[in-house]
Amino acid sequence: MAVLVTFHAHPDDEVISTGGTIARAAAEGHRVVLVVATNGDHGEVPDDLHEGETLVERRRLETEASAAALGVSRIVWLGYTDSGMTGWEQNEDPASFHLAETEEAADKLAAVLRDEAADVLTVYDWHGNYGHPDHIAVHRVGVAAGRMVPSVRILEATMNRDAFTRMVLDMREAGVGRESADGEVEEFDPNGPADDGNPMGTPEAELTLAVDVSDHVLAKRTAMRCHRSQISDTSFFLEMPDDLFAVAFGTEWFIEHDAVPPVRRGWIFEST
Numbered sequence: 001m002a003v004l005v006t007f008h009a010h011p012d013d014e015v016i017s018t019g020g021t022i023a024r025a026a027a028e029g030h031r032v033v034l035v036v037a038t039n040g041d042h043g044e045v046p047d048d049l050h051e052g053e054t055l056v057e058r059r060r061l062e063t064e065a066s067a068a069a070l071g072v073s074r075i076v077w078l079g080y081t082d083s084g085m086t087g088w089e090q091n092e093d094p095a096s097f098h099l100a101e102t103e104e105a106a107d108k109l110a111a112v113l114r115d116e117a118a119d120v121l122t123v124y125d126w127h128g129n130y131g132h133p134d135h136i137a138v139h140r141v142g143v144a145a146g147r148m149v150p151s152v153r154i155l156e157a158t159m160n161r162d163a164f165t166r167m168v169l170d171m172r173e174a175g176v177g178r179e180s181a182d183g184e185v186e187e188f189d190p191n192g193p194a195d196d197g198n199p200m201g202t203p204e205a206e207l208t209l210a211v212d213v214s215d216h217v218l219a220k221r222t223a224m225r226c227h228r229s230q231i232s233d234t235s236f237f238l239e240m241p242d243d244l245f246a247v248a249f250g251t252e253w254f255i256e257h258d259a260v261p262p263v264r265r266g267w268i269f270e271s272t
Helices: 013-027 055-070 102-116 133-148 161-173 214-226 242-249
Strands: 003-008 031-038 074-080 120-124 153-158 209-212 251-256 264-266
Touching: 003 013, 003 102, 003 133, 013 031, 013 055, 013 120, 013 153, 013 209, 013 214, 013 251, 031 055, 031 102, 031 133, 055 074, 055 214, 074 102, 102 133, 120 133, 133 153, 161 242, 214 242
Parallel strands: 003 031, 003 120, 031 074, 120 153, 209 264
Antiparallel strands: 153 251, 209 251
């Protein structure tokens, strides 16, 4: 049995880029530990919060349900405050994750890696996939923790920008898209500027590992549905027909710190 520690910024982030990998690892009998940096304080506030219930409490419950669907053995909350998107006033909160001192936060993650005798740690690519300050901090802190525990193999979870572009075109042809407030379908360009001005994800030419998770897309979709406060049934992720969802999310993409391009088909516990 191997141990995967998957490090994410907010509740629900675990599903999008690594949900299939988590489910596959758990199904194969490996131990999976989910570490979440923030409480997701500044996410979408649903209309159905119970009296006295906070968004943080709701998102924790959703994460527990998602983790159960994926087969996660343990959830660790680092307890930082959600930094909000680039330019928000929440960026200046001294308790926010993106302002956390790197070595201090990395010490907390490294303690989990040592406690679990982790084999693999997943973080995000250098710009956090889409530039969110907390996602960038996950990369920075995760890489620092990896230096503290050099026995751990680091994989950067990312989006294949070229595959994502193809997915958007397929969705458009299938009539799936986001509607704006005026009822118009919004055009989304993966090659356009994201939160930090960079395009989303990473070009395929810079990737090193493609993981087949096609047998686990049902678990991934089930986990997405657990995060109802953030991913509604009308989101383009869940509005996709099952066959298109399986194609779009049947592969998850990584940059290995111990490998170089081109991308290969393989598994997270197998190096080149």
